[in-house]
Amino acid sequence: MLTGNRGFKKTLSRLSDATMPGYYGGVMKRQLSSFAFICALVFSLSLTAQSPSLNIQVDHPTAKVSPMLYGLMTEEINFSYDGGLYGELVKDRVVGRGFGGLSHWTMAAGWNSAVNISMDDKTGPSAALTRSLKVSVTAATERAPAGVQNDGFWGIPVRPRTTYTGSFYAKTDNAGVPVTVSLQNDQTGVTAAKATVTGLTGEWKQYTFTLKTADVPVSSNNHLILTMPKPATVWFDLVSLFPPTYHGRVNGNRIDLMEKMAAMHPKFLRMPGGNYLEGEHIPDRFDWKKTIGPLVDRPTHPSPWRYRSSDGMGLLEFLEWCEDLKIEPVLAVYAGYSLAQEHVDPGPALEPYVQDALDEIEYVTGSADTKWGAVRAKNGHAAPFPLHYIEVGNEDWFDRSGSYDGRFAQFFKAIKQRYPEQQVIATAPVKGVTPDVLDEHFYMSAEKSFSDANHYDKTDRKGPKIFVGEWATREGDPTPNLQSALADSAWMTGMERNSDIIIMESYAPLFVNVNAGGMQWPSDLIGYNALTSYGSPSYWAQVMFGSNVGTEVVASTLANTETRVYASVTRDEKRRKIFAKVVNGTSEAQALSISIEGASKIAPQAKLTTLSGKTPNATNTITHPDAIVPVVKSVPVTGPKFQQSFAPYSVNVLELSY
Ligand code: AHR
Numbered sequence: 001m002l003t004g005n006r007g008f009k010k011t012l013s014r015l016s017d018a019t020m021p022g023y024y025g026g027v028m029k030r031q032l033s034s035f036a037f038i039c040a041l042v043f044s045l046s047l048t049a050q051s052p053s054l055n056i057q058v059d060h061p062t063a064k065v066s067p068m069l070y071g072l073m074t075e076e077i078n079f080s081y082d083g084g085l086y087g088e089l090v091k092d093r094v095v096g097r098g099f100g101g102l103s104h105w106t107m108a109a110g111w112n113s114a115v116n117i118s119m120d121d122k123t124g125p126s127a128a129l130t131r132s133l134k135v136s137v138t139a140a141t142e143r144a145p146a147g148v149q150n151d152g153f154w155g156i157p158v159r160p161r162t163t164y165t166g167s168f169y170a171k172t173d174n175a176g177v178p179v180t181v182s183l184q185n186d187q188t189g190v191t192a193a194k195a196t197v198t199g200l201t202g203e204w205k206q207y208t209f210t211l212k213t214a215d216v217p218v219s220s221n222n223h224l225i226l227t228m229p230k231p232a233t234v235w236f237d238l239v240s241l242f243p244p245t246y247h248g249r250v251n252g253n254r255i256d257l258m259e260k261m262a263a264m265h266p267k268f269l270r271m272p273g274g275n276y277l278e279g280e281h282i283p284d285r286f287d288w289k290k291t292i293g294p295l296v297d298r299p300t301h302p303s304p305w306r307y308r309s310s311d312g313m314g315l316l317e318f319l320e321w322c323e324d325l326k327i328e329p330v331l332a333v334y335a336g337y338s339l340a341q342e343h344v345d346p347g348p349a350l351e352p353y354v355q356d357a358l359d360e361i362e363y364v365t366g367s368a369d370t371k372w373g374a375v376r377a378k379n380g381h382a383a384p385f386p387l388h389y390i391e392v393g394n395e396d397w398f399d400r401s402g403s404y405d406g407r408f409a410q411f412f413k414a415i416k417q418r419y420p421e422q423q424v425i426a427t428a429p430v431k432g433v434t435p436d437v438l439d440e441h442f443y444m445s446a447e448k449s450f451s452d453a454n455h456y457d458k459t460d461r462k463g464p465k466i467f468v469g470e471w472a473t474r475e476g477d478p479t480p481n482l483q484s485a486l487a488d489s490a491w492m493t494g495m496e497r498n499s500d501i502i503i504m505e506s507y508a509p510l511f512v513n514v515n516a517g518g519m520q521w522p523s524d525l526i527g528y529n530a531l532t533s534y535g536s537p538s539y540w541a542q543v544m545f546g547s548n549v550g551t552e553v554v555a556s557t558l559a560n561t562e563t564r565v566y567a568s569v570t571r572d573e574k575r576r577k578i579f580a581k582v583v584n585g586t587s588e589a590q591a592l593s594i595s596i597e598g599a600s601k602i603a604p605q606a607k608l609t610t611l612s613g614k615t616p617n618a619t620n621t622i623t624h625p626d627a628i629v630p631v632v633k634s635v636p637v638t639g640p641k642f643q644q645s646f647a648p649y650s651v652n653v654l655e656l657s658y
Contacts, residue, residue, distance in 0.1 A: 052561040052592050056569050058578060058658060059598025061552035063500035065570050068389075070546045071330065072266045073470055073506035074318075075274030077305045078478075078520055079513035081313040083153030084528065085257045085321075088312055089164075089241045090224060091153050094300050095119060095133040104151055105133055108225050113146035114139040125169035125204040125237045128290075128299040132169075132237040137228045145180060147227035150239065154515035155220040157243070157530040158183055158192045164211040165250075166224075168239040169296065172200040174232030181209050186221040200234065206296070211241070220530040238296055247324050251295070251312060256533045257511070260526055262325055264539075265546040270330040270391070270469055270506050271318045275304045277394050278338045285334045288315045288360050292379055304339055305520045316376065319364060319385045328386050330425070330467075330504070331364060333357035335393030336407050343399055346406030354414045361390065361419055389423045389504075390415055391439060391469070397428040409433045425467055437503065439469040442491075446616075449473040449487035450585060453566055456498035466501055470508035474523035476536065476619055478512045482628055482649060483616035484523065485537035486564075489583040489651040492545050493568035496581070497553055507542055514622050527622055534625030537618075540611050541651050544630055548579040548609075548653045562586045571658075578656040584646040591645045596656070599640065603657035608635045612650035 074080065082088065091104040096119040109115045120134040133148065140146040150156075166181060182194040193211035200207070224241055228234060245252030246259075272286045279285040284302050291298055291314030298311040322329045336344035336353050344350045359372050365384045366373030373384060392411045396404035409432035412424050426435035444452070456466070473484040473491070480488070488507070495502045512524035525539045535543070550570025558567045564585030571578050578599075584590040596602055611630045620627050635644060637656060646652050 050560045052565070052590060053559045054567055054580065054582065054592045054594045055557045055559070055597065056578065056580065056594065057555040057597045058571055060555040061571070062555050063498070063553040065496070065550050065552060066499045066503040068267045068504040069496065069499055069502075069549055070264070070266060070542065071268035071270060071327070071504055071506040072261060072264070072510055073270040073274070073508040074510050075272055075276035076303045076309045076313070077274065077276065077509050078511055078524055079153065079307070079518045080509070080511040082307075082310050083513050083518065084511050085253050086310075086313045086317070087242045087245045087252055087254050088310065089152050089156050089243065090150050090239050092150075093239050094129055094310060095237050096121065096131040102133070105148055106151070107146075108149040108227055109140075109146040110144050112139070112141065112144035113137070115146040115148070117148050120235060123171075123235055125206075126296045128297045129237055132235040133239075134233060134235050135226075135228075136233045137231050140228055140230055142229045145227035145229045147179070147225065148236070149223040149225040151223055153513065153530060154518065155186075155530045156183065156222040156224055156241070157218075157220045158185070158213060158216060158222045159218050159243070160213055160215050162213050162243060164193065164213075164241050164243055165208070166195075166211060166241040167206055167208045168226070169204055169206050169237045170200055170234055171202055171204045172232055172234045173202065174230070175201050177228050177230060177232040177234065179207075179234065180227050180229070181211065182225050182227075183211055183213070183222050184225055185219055186223060190216070192216045192222065206238075218531065240295075249320060249324070251317065253321060253324070257526065257528065258324060260533060260535055260539070264542050265549075266325065266327050268328045268330045268389070268504065268506075269318070269322050269325070270332065272315075273332060273394055274470070274508070275339055275394065277332050277334055278304070280304045280339050282338045282342050282344070285338060287334070288363070289356070291315050292363070292375070315360070315363065316379050316381060320381070323385065328388060329364065330389040330391060331360065331387060332391040332394060333360055333411070335396065335404075335411055337393055337396055337399045337404070339398070341400060343401050343403045344407070346403060346410050350407060350410055354411055357390075357411060358414060358418055361387065361415070361422070365419075387422070389425060389437070391425040391427065393427045395427055395441060404428050405430045405432050408435070425469075426464070435464050437467050438464045439467045441470040442468065443471065444473050444487070444491070446473050446475050446483045446487035449491045450564055453490040453494045455491075456494055456502055459498065459501055461501060465503045468495060468502060468505040470506065472507055472523060473538070477522040478514050478519050478524060479527045479534075479536035479620065480523045480525075480538040481617050481619035482537045482613040485541040485611060485628070485651060486583060486585040486616065486649060488538050489541045489545070489581070490564070490566040490585060492541070493566045493581055493583060496545070496568040496570065499553060507538065529622055532622065532625070534620050534622060536620055537611060537613070537628040540628065540630050544609055544611060544651060544653050545581065548581070548655060550577070550579045554578070556580070561590060561592070562588070565590050576658050578658055580654040580656070582646050582652045582654065584648065584650045584652070587648050589645050589648055591643060593641065594644055595641045596658070597640070599658040601658065602637055602640055604637055605634050606637050606657075607655040608633055608644070609653045609655070610647055610650050611652075612647040614649070616649055
């Protein structure tokens with residue numbers, strides 16, 4: 001019907017063009033009967049009444065914007081940590097624990113040298129790491145050394161004038177044999193950096209080294225090579241190499257990906273999953289106690305996403321990630337359900353899991369004189385972390401046994417008894433107790449996100465608050481396209497408008513390694529390879545919403561627009577700002593007559609940030625990372641009523657000062 005109105009409007013405008021100049025100029029080009037003129041005038045008036053408009057009542061707040069909007073959701077999927085955020089450059093550094101066996105470790109020998117490599121499951125550097133990489137050099141010289149090499153996560157990146165910090169555990173049957181570590185380009189054979197480690201003995205010990213590159217070109221196709229200049233057998237494990245990390249953290253994170261997250265201005269990180277929390281089987285869950293302390297004491301574990309996690313990104317590293325972004329964790333605790341329909345019955349059998357969760361909360365929040373706070377301090381972080389939200393499980397509606405009601409109640413009561421101030425989140429509707437918050441997930445087509453954008457407009461306000469803990473419009477692969485960003489934004493206007501009840505949201509999944517074989521779940525917010533990363537259009541939509549939140553939702557009415565035009569308006573009382581988010585999901589520019597009520601003055605210029613593209617399929621890729629990025633411009637505001645046009649296929653934030 002509205003489309004019909006617009007067609008009608010065009011027709012009328014053509015009609016006016018033909019007649020009105022004659023009328024005002026006093027020169028009638030054609031004879032127009034007074035009856036026809038009156039008809040045209042009536043048409044014209046009805047057009048004015050029906051022109052697309054956005055009315056904003058600044059002095060009429062309808063809800064507080066939740067201080068937890070917006071956030072991040074994360075888990076080990078799509079090589080998000082290993083081969084992603086976690087800075088480690090060596091793939092399968094814990095030898096033989098990966099599902100690929102030694103596929104990332106190969107022999108390094110030339111014409112005049114010889115070596116055998118194998119996995120030795122009789123010796124390893126610790127009780128947790130009981131296997132190792134056995135490298136038996138049978139012929140080698142200084143000029144023709146032999147050893148083993150690792151190809152990294154789809155290549156090892158090398159940059160000029162950069163310091164890489166490395167380490168390995170090793171022992172040998174030929175004490176004193178030196179190990180030369182180098183970074184070598186696969187194509188050119190040029191060595192970018194080299195160091196020699198000495199002092200190996202017959203006992204397992206950790207050795208460290210530094211690799212410094214000179215003016216080498218940037219490249220991602222390098223191997224890390226460890227060689228010996230004479231016959232010897234050397235056992236290696238936990239071979240590690242880190243580039244510079246965000247905030248210079250030891251065992252830290254990739255700088256570009258941390259910067260991309262920081263630009264989203266998130267408020268929290270939901271961690272550590274997702275399915276990754278649950279594991280395929282109960283022993284494969286995220287067993288947090290096995291992810292803390294020295295790396296050599298972390299046994300690693302299989303992720304449900306079909307590869308093994310190094311657990312270098314353990315509980316403390318998640319917390320430090322939050323600390324570096326100045327955000328809070330939303331801590332998901334394992335709740336006795338794993339994906340292969342395995343569950344633990346509520347009651348005594350579940351008690352150890354409940355205790356694990358209580359210990360975990362103490363590890364996060366306890367002072368250094370509590371049992372688990374002391375462990376955290378020993379692990380290198382004396383200060384407790386802020387924590388207000390604890391999620392019990394993940395997507396427990398999948399548990400066909402119906403045990404979640406009982407499991408949730410048991411966790412809820414234990415957590416509330418010990419930590420009454422914590423907000424406890426359920427992952428499925430429950431009856432036994434009333435959760436503080438319910439986590440709801442939506443993975444949608446663009447059509448669904450657009451058509452369901454008002455999903456929460458009529459939600460009952462008497463129930464628990466809602467955390468949209470995973471959601472996305474899934475069009476585009478490996479990362480979502482502009483159509484997804486438009487549909488996401490439409491959906492976000494609905495969440496924002498209702499943020500009295502939608503207290504948190506986090507898009508998922510966050511990351512994907514775009515190399516072949518890197519993705520298990522298509523449509524992910526941020527893509528990367530070994531060297532570079534990019535934000536999808538949906539990422540930029542998150543940046544725009546997260547950077548322009550406001551403190552209160554104000555009443556606004558969008559009228560007479562095409563379908564697929566959406567808006568939500570917030571204000572920031574202290575900063576005297578209005579943030580009008582307008583989504584134009586159509587192929588035509590959308591001119592809106594904007595009226596602002598309840599403000600004594602409005603600044604004559606506004607800031608308009610626009611994300612748009614020529615077609616809904618337009619997107620960003622690793623080779624064209626900036627095809628769709630927000631553009632900022634200043635636009636005139638002629639008074640409390642003004643016109644503003646919004647580009648075809650666009651997400652917009654209009655920031656007004658009042
Ligand atoms: O985000 C990908 C997966 O989708 C999550 O691991 C799971 O919680 C959901 O089903």
